[in-house]
Amino acid sequence: MDLFGMLYLDELSHGLANLSMFPYFDMAHYIVSVMALREQPGALDVSRVSPLACWFSSMLYCFGGAVLSGIMLAEPPVAPLSNGTSVLLASIIWYLIFYCPMDVVYSCTALLPLRLVLSGMKEVTRTWKVLGGVTLAQKKYKDSLLVMIAIGWARGAGGGLISNFEQLVRGVWKPETNELLKMSYPTKVTLMGAVLFSLQQTHYLPLQKHHLMLFYTIFIVVNKTRMMLTGSSSSPFAPIESALYKALFTGYSPYAALTGELHKAGTDNSITNRTACCGTTKESKENRSSGQNHSSSPGGGVESSPKAKEASEAEDSKKIN
Amino acid sequence: MDLFGMLYLDELSHGLANLSMFPYFDMAHYIVSVMALREQPGALDVSRVSPLACWFSSMLYCFGGAVLSGIMLAEPPVAPLSNGTSVLLASIIWYLIFYCPMDVVYSCTALLPLRLVLSGMKEVTRTWKVLGGVTLAQKKYKDSLLVMIAIGWARGAGGGLISNFEQLVRGVWKPETNELLKMSYPTKVTLMGAVLFSLQQTHYLPLQKHHLMLFYTIFIVVNKTRMMLTGSSSSPFAPIESALYKALFTGYSPYAALTGELHKAGTDNSITNRTACCGTTKESKENRSSGQNHSSSPGGGVESSPKAKEASEAEDSKKIN
Amino acid sequence: MDLFGMLYLDELSHGLANLSMFPYFDMAHYIVSVMALREQPGALDVSRVSPLACWFSSMLYCFGGAVLSGIMLAEPPVAPLSNGTSVLLASIIWYLIFYCPMDVVYSCTALLPLRLVLSGMKEVTRTWKVLGGVTLAQKKYKDSLLVMIAIGWARGAGGGLISNFEQLVRGVWKPETNELLKMSYPTKVTLMGAVLFSLQQTHYLPLQKHHLMLFYTIFIVVNKTRMMLTGSSSSPFAPIESALYKALFTGYSPYAALTGELHKAGTDNSITNRTACCGTTKESKENRSSGQNHSSSPGGGVESSPKAKEASEAEDSKKIN
Structure with missing residues (x-):
């Protein structure tokens, strides 16, 4: 019975690991990201004043992880633009969510059941992005755990980590807060994922890659759904x-x-x-x-x-x- | 008659395409750029307080495009410094415009007729810079139109696009405005040029390269001259x-x-x-x-x-x- | 007698040039750097609110030069993280200085005699870092004096040059001041060192490398000690x-x-x-x-x-x- 359960889980995790993100999950990621931008204070004003700044901001929300990990590995930050299909898809979604006649698209996607499904699908892409970052870093820096964690984290939570500079594109500057000073739940869960996948890739964690993918994906999807349904922002950690x-x-x-x-x-x-x-x-x-x-010490004035x-x-x- | 006209234009455009930017046009670009910096509020104060910050700011005005496109393509942003002759030329011009005894140089170059000629020559360098950026991007990312446009634009209008960070060097920080939120005329015309040259290089625009160079150069020079003479800032677009x-x-x-x-x-x-x-x-x-x-939606508070x-x-x- | 003096100096400078920075001098650099961070206003608050932001800030203090010179040469800014031993050492020192029970470590290192020795040792690492930057730049850009100076300076005084962005990590933003506008003594002395070593490496300065290392090291150590003992911040230049x-x-x-x-x-x-x-x-x-x-000129409004x-x-x- 237990063996059967294991076999079944094994099949499921293999199935998940072979899942292609490209059309549907990526789309869900773009939709949820652009909606998050639209719900920022002032974003709608910017979309009317300068569609170009709005588009650039949206692309940073959608591809922020790739841009940030590119910069950190000295690879062209412009590279995500070279993937024409993804950019086209993200741009169409940006256009529909901000400028659709009658605001049809946003009104639909903002309905709770659809939003729940889309957010769940977006969380699935997180697993792939974190793993992608970790393996990319491993190719360049063999066995350097810290680099693997840093790149995996940057790729999975890039949009949040560069939010100060994304806001600057829209003319907003909030230096007093950033994701390192006060981590949000997605940033935390991505950091945890980056640590786990880095440990797995360096064989410190005795677990198969596809099993970890399954467990981590279930964990983040269930958590996200719970948080959206209960409206609670309390972290499980x-x-x-x-x-x-x-x-x-x-x-x-x-x-x-x-x-x-x-x-x-x-x-x-x-x-x-x-x-x-x-x-x-x-x-x-x-x-x-x-x-x-x-605590005032001779060496320096400690003031708050x-x-x-x-x-x-x-x-x-x-x-x- | 028409053929003759065409032939004549053809010769002209070949002549233009073979024009070397190096000593004279580059000098005009440096002079106009450094003058633009000097006319920024507070720049003269900075030139007295810290010549080094002033010099660095001037270099960003002169080589901003090369620096920005370098960063975007993951090439050393320090590379422009390795071209000793250009940096020396730009530095001499910076010195003469800011610190010349009796302020002779600035007084001369600020006279309308000379300034008109110099600004026209500076506009000519724009064509070369945009085309340089587009062909550079094409070498790295074959047929990726978006990357070609982005790099061509960055190289042609770099100084404007990084103005937030250039101002930071001088201790000025204006996060509420940037060139994406509120494009100035040079940024717009450079974007248009980057689009045209990218379309030409990927053969979507059925036009010879040297013809496009001629037409674009004439357009930007004439427009700049018109705008300077009439003092109007209205864009032709x-x-x-x-x-x-x-x-x-x-x-x-x-x-x-x-x-x-x-x-x-x-x-x-x-x-x-x-x-x-x-x-x-x-x-x-x-x-x-x-x-x-x-428009208040269930998903998020839309506030201005x-x-x-x-x-x-x-x-x-x-x-x- | 003079020859003997020369020979003796020669031996001394050879000995110095073969000195390994790794365990002790690097440790002194980390200790002094982390203490400088701890003495920034507000840093202790940040260390309680977000240990991660505090750690990241400390790493920028310790490895800022490597990060900045990496960015300038389009090498991965994440590279310093790949040197596990150094990062581990710096992290342990960060932990002991900020969170040691009874605050024992900070209280000890802040005592003047120990602090004097540590600061002197930190200054010694400056020579190595500047020289490392200059030779690194020379490999990539043969004989380009300006690039060599820039990279040597960035590597030796990186923490100071990126201080605006380091402060941003801690939620502090002071755009009105930076190291170019108002150079501090370490930044100045590092710039001087970068110029000297670049001239030496390109054979414009007729001096042996190890002699220059000795003279420069003695100069900065003596100066630092004098400044700490007299409490004066007046630069010798x-x-x-x-x-x-x-x-x-x-x-x-x-x-x-x-x-x-x-x-x-x-x-x-x-x-x-x-x-x-x-x-x-x-x-x-x-x-x-x-x-x-x-001085109001026709070209532009010169306002302070x-x-x-x-x-x-x-x-x-x-x-x-």
Whole structure:
């Protein structure tokens, strides 16, 4: 029985691994990406003022991962443009979503059931992109785990990682926030995927490639669906993250007592540690500043910059991917 | 008679195609570029405070196209520096225009007749740069029209396209505006040239290369001269642009009625469609916001960002190229 | 006697040239770099909010030169990550300095005697990095002096030159200042080193490589130690810079009288010419604006931007390297 189950899973994972992304899954990725752009504040204004900037922004949403990993590997960032069919497909979808008469296309795709299916399909492409990045990096840098993780991550979550510069195309500049300072769920799950696939490719993870593809794909699709249905933005990693953070990054510094306390509050409300750090009451902020006074060292003035605080407090920005 | 005319044109275009840009036309390009930098607000201050930042900025004005197309094709952006003669020439011109005793050089070159000749010569180099970019891209990406257009455009209008980062060198940061959001005339005419030369090189445009070079060069030189003499900044493409925009980018969305109306107003005043979009009266802006209320979709909050508005309203910046 | 001195120096310089940077000097470089990051305003906050952004920032401090010179030569900017041992070493040091229990490591390294030794060792790595950049550039671009200087400079002072983008990782954006507008001492001394080593490599400077290495290393170590002990930030080049500036960049323009006067004031106070330009009294600023009114030319409005002034006045930022 167990063997049968294994065999069945094996067949399923082989089937999945041989799935072609090209027409349908890629289309779903383009549709969901362009819709995410359209829902950014100010994006509709830009689409009326300058269709070219809007198109370029859309292409960065659709091909951001390829552009970023290209730059990181010193390959032409213009290369995605050379794949005429993909660019044509993405451009048609961009046109239909932004400028379709009666706004028919956007109205349809924004319906929850269709959106759910499309988002699920988009998540499937993530597996392929992360794996593509990892194997590409492995060809150039044999067994360099860090490079493999970096390229896999960049390829899978590129749109989010370059969001500062994508926004600049639309005339928006928000330096106080970026995906490294405050990771969104897609960026986190892509990083996890990049780590897993890199470990698998270097044989540190004793798992077949197609099995890992199946497990990872099911995990991200189920999670995305759950998050869309419940409307919750809580990450499934919150407890692990919180534990890791507590174990590694608090030390016994003048900060420690404070951040520990903050964390307890954070996990109680089941929000990620990062949000927890931001959710400081005025009182605890005063504690923190008084704590800093203790830590003033001869070498340099340790002051809290108002900008960094702004950064940790800015929570309004909707994330790409 | 017609044949003779053709033959004569043929000779002329062959002569033009064999023209060497090197000493004189390149010099004109450097002079006009460095003068454009000097006339940027704050540039003279920077030239006194940090000659090095001023020199680097000048080099980006002079070689911006080569740098940008280099980055896009993953070729060393430092390569233009390796052409010692060109850099030396550009540096001498930079020095004379910014620091010449008695300001003799700038005073002379700023005289209208000389400036007219120099600007005309600079426009001639545009043809060569666009064609150079297109053929370079064709070598790497055979028949990929989009890459050829992108590289030709980047090489011809590079200084303008990277202006945000060029300004950063001088300590100026204007994220709310860029050449994609609000194209200046040189950027537009270069894009048109890149499209034409790419079509010619892939044989979609049944025209000889040297004929196209002649026609395009005459067009840009005549236009530049006309614009400098009349002081008008109206683009010769305004009617075509407006028609294209109306046909393609208005759709029947809640915006359509409004943008159509705006456009009529825009073309009446013979300003480009982009300016038209910005020249909204307070009343029409209220219309627009009420229009947006209609288009509020279930998927995401469509709000107009104040930044994007700022972007479309900012009209003070003088453009490079 | 003189011969003996020469021989002795020769041996010493050979010994120095064969010194391996790897474990100890590299470690000192990482420690001093990460400490410099920790002492940036707001950096400690970032280290609590997002350890990943903090780690990435630290890596840019440690490997910024390799990343920047990689980008400039179209080599993968991700390459430094492929050197696992160095990244591991730098990461351990990052972890100990930011998160060590009781803050033991930072408290120790911040003690003046230890810090003095570490800073001296870090300066030694500068020689190796500059020379590495120059020889790397020479392999690709034979005899192109400018490229060699640029790459040598980028490799030696990379962290400082990309500081705007490093700050962006931490959510800080200060466009009004950069290392080109207002060079810090490490950036200046690295530029000087890049010029010297480039001249030596192209045989314009009649000196043996290992002799130059010895002299340059001694110069930067002694200078750094002197600056740390006296707490002075005055550059040893101030008089030369001031003389060069006066000779080359003042011309007889409407500005000249003014800047000359400013300079005298500047050198009297034994501060660099750049500071001098900024240290204008209100009165001289009025002079300057009235001077500008004279220079108003037909070609363009020469206005002083408030941003550029801000830039020259901003002096609070602590510099990298």
